[in-house]
Structure formats: C-alpha cells, structure tokens
Amino acid sequence: MKLTAVVKLLPTEQQRDLLLKTLQRANAACDFASASAWEAKQFSQAGLHKLTYYPIRERCQLSAQMAVRCIGKVVDAYKRDKRTQRAFKPHGAIAYDSRILKWSLETQEVSIWTLAGRERIAFVCGAYHHQLLNGQRGETDLVYRKGKFFLYTTCEVEADSPMEVEDFLGVDLGVRNIATDSDGEIHSASHLLNVRHRYSRLRRKLQKKGTKSAKRLLKKRSLRESRFAKDVNHQISKHLVQKAQDSGRGIALEDLTHIRTRVTVQRRRRDDLHSWAFADLRVKFAYKAERAGIPVECIDARYTSQQCSCCGHTARSNRPNQSTFRCQSCGFVSHADWNAAVNIGRRAAVSPPYAVCVLGLNPATTASSRL
Numbered sequence: 481m482k483l484t485a486v487v488k489l490l491p492t493e494q495q496r497d498l499l500l501k502t503l504q505r506a507n508a509a510c511d512f513a514s515a516s517a518w519e520a521k522q523f524s525q526a527g528l529h530k531l532t533y534y535p536i537r538e539r540c541q542l543s544a545q546m547a548v549r550c551i552g553k554v555v556d557a558y559k560r561d562k563r564t565q566r567a568f569k570p571h572g573a574i575a576y577d578s579r580i581l582k583w584s585l586e587t588q589e590v591s592i593w594t595l596a597g598r599e600r601i602a603f604v605c606g607a608y609h610h611q612l613l614n615g616q617r618g619e620t621d622l623v624y625r626k627g628k629f630f631l632y633t634t635c636e637v638e639a640d641s642p643m644e645v646e647d648f649l650g651v652d653l654g655v656r657n658i659a660t661d662s663d664g665e666i667h668s669a670s671h672l673l674n675v676r677h678r679y680s681r682l683r684r685k686l687q688k689k690g691t692k693s694a695k696r697l698l699k700k701r702s703l704r705e706s707r708f709a710k711d712v713n714h715q716i717s718k719h720l721v722q723k724a725q726d727s728g729r730g731i732a733l734e735d736l737t738h739i740r741t742r743v744t745v746q747r748r749r750r751d752d753l754h755s756w757a758f759a760d761l762r763v764k765f766a767y768k769a770e771r772a773g774i775p776v777e778c779i780d781a782r783y784t785s786q787q788c789s790c791c792g793h794t795a796r797s798n799r800p801n802q803s804t805f806r807c808q809s810c811g812f813v814s815h816a817d818w819n820a821a822v823n824i825g826r827r828a829a830v831s832p833p834y835a836v837c838v839l840g841l842n843p844a845t846t847a848s849s850r851l
C-alpha cells in the first residue's frame with residue numbers, strides 16, 4: 481500500500497534562496513504553459529508538450545525533466561477544471577521524480593535539481609517517516625510553507641497479511657457521538673462541536689464583513705478547523721484499529737452512502753453533520769486497518785438504529801429519543817448508539833447478505849461526494 485512520508489529540508493541561506501527561485505521559475509513556466517493551453521484549447525499532455533516544451537526550456541531555462549513536470553502540473557490543473565484559465569501561485573508545490581531528486585538515507589540528504597544545478601540538502605524527520613522512507617518510490621513534491629521547505633514523498637509499505645477473523649468490532653458513526661463501538665466505548669463530539677460552533681459564528685460575522693482581510697482570516701480559520709477535524713479522526717481511527725487488532729477482530733462500519741438519509745438532526749445541528757469529515761474518517765480507518773492486516777467490512781446499516789440487539793425486534797418506537805434505545809418487545813434498554821454499533825458488528829460477522837463492500841483506499845472519495 482502507498483503512504484506519504486514528510487521531511488523538512490535544512491537548506492543553507494544560499495540553498496534556500498535557490499529553492500525559492502526554482503519554485504518561482506517553475507510556476508512561471510506553468511503560467512506560461514497554461515496561457516498557451518488556454519489559447520489553443522489544447523489540454524492533453526501530448527498536445528501541450530508539443531506546443532510548449534521547447535519554448536519553456538528556452539524561456540525559463542529549466543532542465544528537460546523539470547519542463548515535463550511543469551507541463552504535467554498544468555495538464556492536471558485543467559483536468560480538474562477547464563472553465564477558466566488556470567494560474568499558479570509563485571511558490572506553489574512542484575513535483576520531482578527520481579531523475580531530478582535523489583534520496584540518500586544514510587547521510588539524510590537529498591540531491592535536488594535547482595536553477596544552479598544539483599544541490600545536496602540535509603533533511604530531518606521523525607522516526608515514523610524515516611521508517612517509511614525505506615520504501616520510497618516515485619514522486620516527491622517540494623512544498624514551501626510558512627518560510628520552510630518540505631518534501632512529501634510516496635512510499636510503498638508492506639501491509640501485514642490479512643488476519644482471519646470471526647468477530648467484528650461494530651462502529652456506529654454519528655453527529656453527537658462521532659464513533660460508538662460495540663464494546664460500548666463512546667467518542668463524543670461535544671468538545672469538537674463547541675469548537676465548530678465558535679468557528680461558524682465567526683464565519684458568519686466575517687462573511688458579512690466581506691473585506692479582503694476578512695476573507696483571508698476566514699480561509700486561515702477554515703484550514704485550522706479542517707486540520708483539527710482530521711486530527712480527531714486520526715486519533716479515533718488509530719484507537720479503534722488498535723483495539724480491533726488487540727482483540728483479534730475485524731472492523732464493521734456502516735456504508736456511508738446512507739448516512740445522510742439515515743441520520744435526522746435538528747436544523748441547528750445540520751451544519752455539523754454535513755461539514756463533518758466522515759469521508760476522511762473512512763479513509764483513515766481503511767488505510768490504518770489495511771496496514772495492520774485488519775479486515776474492514778462496510779455494511780448496509782438500515783434499521784440498525786431501530787433494531788433491538790437483544791431480541792431482533794425492529795420498530796421506530798424502539799427509539800424514543802436521540803440517545804435512548806428501549807425495545808417495545810423485550811424491554812431491553814441501552815444507549816442508542818451502542819445498540820446500533822452491536823447490530824453493525826453482528827451484521828458484518830454474519831457476512832452475506834449484509835456485507836456489501838470491503839473498504840478500498842480511494843483518495844478520490846471526498847466528503848462532498850460521499851455525503
């Protein structure tokens with residue numbers, strides 16, 4: 481499976497200057513290629529290559545491979561959107577491949593192409609990322625952020641061989657409780673929701689203002705908010721995958737295509753649901769579980785919230801309110817999310833006909849398309 485390692489570069493003053501100029505030049509080349517593409521309505525890699533390769537090399541003095549990468553960046557940008565002419569930030573990330581960037585793990589250095597030729601630059605990273613680098617393959621992005629340079633690189637990691645399981649840890653995803661498992665452990669979102677409400681109040685205020693600085697602040701806030709949500713997702717998925725591994729169980733999640741129709745929430749809370757990064761949580765579950773060799777089953781969760789996990793009786797009236805489950809047939813009383821999580825785990829364990837898909841890693845599955 482593929483994971484991304486991140487390292488921080490430690491350039492000298494001179495190298496720093498060179499890297500910045502290299503990014504500027506490469507992005508200027510992208511802008512040039514983008515204008516040509518737009519004018520000629522030529523958006524394919526081969527077509528744009530023919531049109532701009534030699535002009536880029538002459539105008540921008542880029543190496544052959546760097547020119548190819550720049551054209552590739554422009555082609556990718558138009559793949560996402562052909563409605564307007566694409567422009568590139570002067571310090572936007574640029575992709576390197578093994579012909580213009582070489583890793584040396586023993587000396588903790590990279591040899592990277594710049595406008596002044598190749599430079600050897602030291603890097604630092606944590607133990608986890610250093611371990612990942614042993615499987616470094618393919619592309620690396622040079623990223624400039626807050627005055628520092630980073631490399632994001634693709635690494636191939638061997639996943640543990642899949643574990644044979646009979647039992648599943650069921651996980652119910654929700655708005656108030658982000659995740660409740662079938663052991664009865666609840667990951668509450670109350671702390672998270674408070675933060676989100678604070679942000680959304682601020683958002684409304686800033687949107688009303690509509691000035692340039694307000695927009696800038698808004699963007700900064702929303703980035704911070706999504707980082708926060710991603711970190712929460714990371715903690716939850718890490719904890720639950722560990723728990724499943726320790727107890728020799730797989731993980732059962734509900735098929736998220738149903739989540740929007742299934743969960744009904746007060747209007748005030750609706751914002752939280754739609755903006756909450758369920759898709760991100762799903763991806764994090766998938767790759768952490770795959771790495772640990774834990775099977776993840778994605779099940780049709782219809783009626784899991786109305787069905788009694790004790791006797792199987794299913795009725796809407798079993799669920800008198802958001803948090804309570806009370807079976808009208810056998811009298812079983814439980815926390816509603818816990819009851820649902822037990823049902824989810826059980827449906828995965830009986831497998832067909834309920835298990836509808838096994839989670840795959842698909843980065844294209846974005847929050848907006850899934851919810």
Ligand SMILES: [Zn+2]
Nearest residue numbers: 788791807810
């Ligand atoms: Zn019952």
